[in-house]
Amino acid sequence: MNTIRYFVRTNGKTARDLLLDLSLVLQTALRRDNQVSLNEELASVRAYLRLEQARLSDRLEVEDSVPDRDLPQLISSHLLPQMVQGLVNAATSQSSGGRIKLFLSQDELVMEGSSRAEPDQALLLKFPKNVTVEHPDGTRYRWRLLYENPDRRR
Template sequence: MTTGHSKNPDQDSSNGGVSGFFVPDLCRVRSVFMLVISSELMVMLLAMAHARGQWIDWNYFGLVSLLVQWTVLTSAALICLARPWLTGLTTTRATLAMVILVIADVLLFSGVATRFLYPGETAAQWQAVGKSLLIAVIATLMVLRYFYLQHQWRQQKQAEMTYRLTALQARIHPHFLFNSMNTIASLIGTRPEQAEDAVLDLSELFRASLNTSERLVPLKEELALCRRYLALEQLRLGERLRVDWRTDDALNDQAIPPLTLQPLVENAIYHGIQPRPEGGTVVIESQRSGQYVYLLVQNPKPDSGASNHQGNRVAIRNIQARIQALFGETAVLKHSHQGELYTVTLRLPWQTTGTSR
């Protein structure tokens, strides 16, 4: 077995990164709670198997539970303390080291416990210790195997998310590029300053599409990218394109995947503004309600069938997959029709990037 590699091998980043060490941080309350519950279920099964003439041997359950919980909690504490050292080892060596730690811990506690359970019976004591060690080794290897498989699964999901992000960020519509270049060419002779600004906006869009190192960026950066994109489209569409900004500056540091709003704004223009001779208004809104942040992109209702355009569906599915991979099921992307308006709503958990960019 081999572990994945990341810039920091022992960092579970809040933005969806996967730790390079396959064992979760056992210093966390959730990890300890899961270990306690799992070990108690195992003890209950042993007590049921040990019972004679009843469903469960409660005396046996109590004694074994006490021993198991002590060993589980102390072993978890030892692994937690040794984690900085373990992360520098290979998977095989780290597994061996953790098994040795558990064996030493179980040997200590079972050796003390058997002296009280089997006083003066040396053979029974050694037999009980041997059984405890065998059970501990088997259980430890099973738990570590489970942790490893979970880690591999998380790495695979992370790789898939990275691929989707790269594919989306690398996708700038050829017709958008051609239209932008034609617009810039037409401005060079008559309005050179606007042409220069348009070149800068276009280069910023390309920079964002090629930068795949960031998983989350502040909302203000994504909004700034949308403004650059809209500035280019404004040159092409003129008065046909109107934008209504309803953004809350208090949400500037909200964490959002890069190139999340821009494709939604692009869809709003291509399917809601461009086909209409009279154009229309694109509304971009951000608001917070409780522990959630809502981002809305609204445009005139597309012509019949336009909202089902393949590019539109791909963009929405892609964004939905990315936000759920980063934030879980609390992140939602939905679209709706209300009269003559088409609205895409993005719900994200309130979370800041922790940067001052």
């Protein structure tokens, strides 16, 4: 909110865009559906990343090369935003900041987070485009996916 308040005074268009992004992130957080399309989750992730870029300025670089096309497969609601939050926290934990990359590789959505201080220690999260990710234990399972079984590239 402080970031948006700053832009209200300095750049009205950016403030409006950030308010729309915040609205989308909050709507996503309040959603009660168990499953949503990958498109919907990706829209929320992109909005969250724009908010974080505004807040962190040059400490966060985002590369998003996922094409705007139909990705109708269903995944667990709130899965991607939580994982991207973890990636942003890990990538920007150093004062030098970091980078988040979103891209499609063969049949997978890949999210990669790395700090500028240790770019060769990237954390990769892969989501097959044709697999539905669901689990009755929701958040605990999502965090386990993120923190216990990461595909680390060294």
